[in-house]
Amino acid sequence: MTVNGSVSFWWNAIGMPERRPALPGSLRADVCIVGAGYTGLWTAYYLKKASPGLRVVVLEKSFAGYGASGRNGGWLTNSVTGGRGQYVASHGRDAAHRFQRAMNDSVDEVIRVAALENIDADIVAGGEFTVARNAAQQERLIADAAAEQSWDNTDVELLSAAAARERIGVEGATGGMWHPHAARIQPAKLVRGLARVVEALGVEIYEDTAVSEIAPHRAITEHGTVEAEFVVRATEGFTAGLKGLRRAWLPMNSSLIVTEPLAAELWDSIGWAGREVLGDLAHAYMYAQRTADDRIAIGGRGVPYRYGSRTDSDGSTRAATIAELTGILHRFFPQTKGAAIAHAWSGVLGVSRDWSATVGLDTTTGLAWGGGYVGTGVTTTNLAGRTIADLILGVDSELVSLPWVGHRVRSWEPEPLRWLAVQGIYAAYRAADRSESAGRATTAPLATIADRISGRVKA
Numbered sequence: 001m002t003v004n005g006s007v008s009f010w011w012n013a014i015g016m017p018e019r020r021p022a023l024p025g026s027l028r029a030d031v032c033i034v035g036a037g038y039t040g041l042w043t044a045y046y047l048k049k050a051s052p053g054l055r056v057v058v059l060e061k062s063f064a065g066y067g068a069s070g071r072n073g074g075w076l077t078n079s080v081t082g083g084r085g086q087y088v089a090s091h092g093r094d095a096a097h098r099f100q101r102a103m104n105d106s107v108d109e110v111i112r113v114a115a116l117e118n119i120d121a122d123i124v125a126g127g128e129f130t131v132a133r134n135a136a137q138q139e140r141l142i143a144d145a146a147a148e149q150s151w152d153n154t155d156v157e158l159l160s161a162a163a164a165r166e167r168i169g170v171e172g173a174t175g176g177m178w179h180p181h182a183a184r185i186q187p188a189k190l191v192r193g194l195a196r197v198v199e200a201l202g203v204e205i206y207e208d209t210a211v212s213e214i215a216p217h218r219a220i221t222e223h224g225t226v227e228a229e230f231v232v233r234a235t236e237g238f239t240a241g242l243k244g245l246r247r248a249w250l251p252m253n254s255s256l257i258v259t260e261p262l263a264a265e266l267w268d269s270i271g272w273a274g275r276e277v278l279g280d281l282a283h284a285y286m287y288a289q290r291t292a293d294d295r296i297a298i299g300g301r302g303v304p305y306r307y308g309s310r311t312d313s314d315g316s317t318r319a320a321t322i323a324e325l326t327g328i329l330h331r332f333f334p335q336t337k338g339a340a341i342a343h344a345w346s347g348v349l350g351v352s353r354d355w356s357a358t359v360g361l362d363t364t365t366g367l368a369w370g371g372g373y374v375g376t377g378v379t380t381t382n383l384a385g386r387t388i389a390d391l392i393l394g395v396d397s398e399l400v401s402l403p404w405v406g407h408r409v410r411s412w413e414p415e416p417l418r419w420l421a422v423q424g425i426y427a428a429y430r431a432a433d434r435s436e437s438a439g440r441a442t443t444a445p446l447a448t449i450a451d452r453i454s455g456r457v458k459a
């Protein structure tokens with residue numbers, strides 16, 4: 001029997017957390033953070049490390065790690081959200097280069113802090129492995145690898161079909177690429193550990209406390225109002241639920257399945273000894289990891305978007321999505337056909353209208369924010385937390401000069417346009433993938449058109 005929802009496999013594997021108390025009533029703080037995911041907790045961590053005397057309060061509508069931070073695919077990798085190309089155009093190549101370096105450093109920083117603070121998050125720094133499985137994907141693989149190699153610090157290696165299969169035995173692989181700036185993590189272990197560490201530093205986390213509205217220097221809840229010089233909005237994919245922010249970031253859905261632990265003989269034929277995070281070059285792409293207890297977790301966009309920016313209920317996932325992800329698993333690794341699917345779940349991530357992430361602080365209202373990471377938030381949230389802390393503390397660091405700081409984007413279209421646009425884009429991606437799997441030798445034009453319509457920028 002496949003467990004469906006229950007937040008995520010990651011939380012079920014370590015046991016659901018005991019709830020912390022709700023906000024006891026109105027209070028004053030120096031900094032109020034709304035949302036106890038990685039963005040909120042990293043911000044709290046760096047603020048308290050730099051300035052231990054600050055009163056930092058975190059308000060969380062459910063429990064710390066309830067959102068994407070406790071549900072994701074566990075890819076800690078160095079991607080610049082939406083690609084570096086946009087920053088070359090807006091700020092020049094040097095700024096884009098600094099951003100890439102900051103992302104590489106952020107991967108190392110998460111690993112460093114986890115070790116320093118005794119957070120065991122099953123981290124294995126095996127790098128990121130991307131596989132191509134048809135001619136059109138192979139064409140994109142070669143182009144992407146060449147584009148990556150034109151930058152310093154990306155350290156991408158192009159792999160032949162034989163070399164790729166030797167690392168991870170993906171059926172039908174025509175080639176691959178790999179870079180070292182990535183690690184596999186157990187997401188819930190990281191967020192649980194971070195919450196513990198910030199509490200030990202004196203941060204107050206109040207759970208079951210939903211913020212209904214963020215106003216200048218105030219966060220309003222049914223339990224009371226927190227007044228603070230700075231309020232940090234760290235609600236990512238849930239931001240549409242806050243007053244006045246329905247069209248700011250689109251809540252994009254992503255779903256995962258995980259197998260039961262696989263037998264040693266299966267691993268003999270699959271390989272994957274390096275525990276690389278694994279992705280592909282389909283337009284509706286997949287992402288996967290080999291877990292610490294030897295399962296395969298594999299994810300993708302099932303129902304990409306729900307009408308009216310609604311979010312799922314505790315991660316419950318449609319049967320069709322589970323079947324679709326199981327199909328990908330079996331195509332990639334036919335030896336897993338007899339393995340049970342132990343758990344399926346979903347979550348939401350935030351997508352801005354131009355598919356790029358943003359972080360910033362409005363000094364007149366005291367409102368700071370970080371989000372719009374699309375599918376790359378596991379690492380970017382760390383950079384966001386360090387950057388927001390510097391902005392609040394007025395530290396004129398290298399981080400606050402990165403090109404995503406203060407980036408503002410227009411809102412998404414009202415419904416039904418928003419829903420129709422996302423359905424159309426994903427239908428086009430799926431059709432493009434089908435035609436490429438059926439033998440088309442080059443990237444299907446439908447996918448390129450969908451990229452243009454969506455405003456999605458490629459590196």
Ligand SMILES: Cc1cc2nc3c(=O)[nH]c(=O)nc-3n(C[C@H](O)[C@H](O)[C@H](O)COP(=O)(O)OP(=O)(O)OC[C@H]3O[C@@H](n4cnc5c(N)ncnc54)[C@H](O)[C@@H]3O)c2cc1C
Pocket residue numbers: 034035036037038039040059060061062063064065066067068069070071072073074075076077209210211212234235236237238239241242253254255256287299346347348349350370371373374375376377378379380381
């Ligand atoms: C299924 C899935 C797979 C993913 N895989 C990857 C991956 O492998 N690698 C990667 O880099 N990224 C991945 N991502 C994206 C990444 O997980 C997110 O970008 C990142 O976790 C965002 O962290 P956050 O703290 O900003 O938001 P969240 O973790 O979503 O935290 C927001 C918190 O705010 C709380 N909240 C919301 N509204 C309110 C309110 N009104 N009042 C109080 N609290 C509120 C929520 O309950 C939640 O705890 C994935 C996302 C999903 C959903």
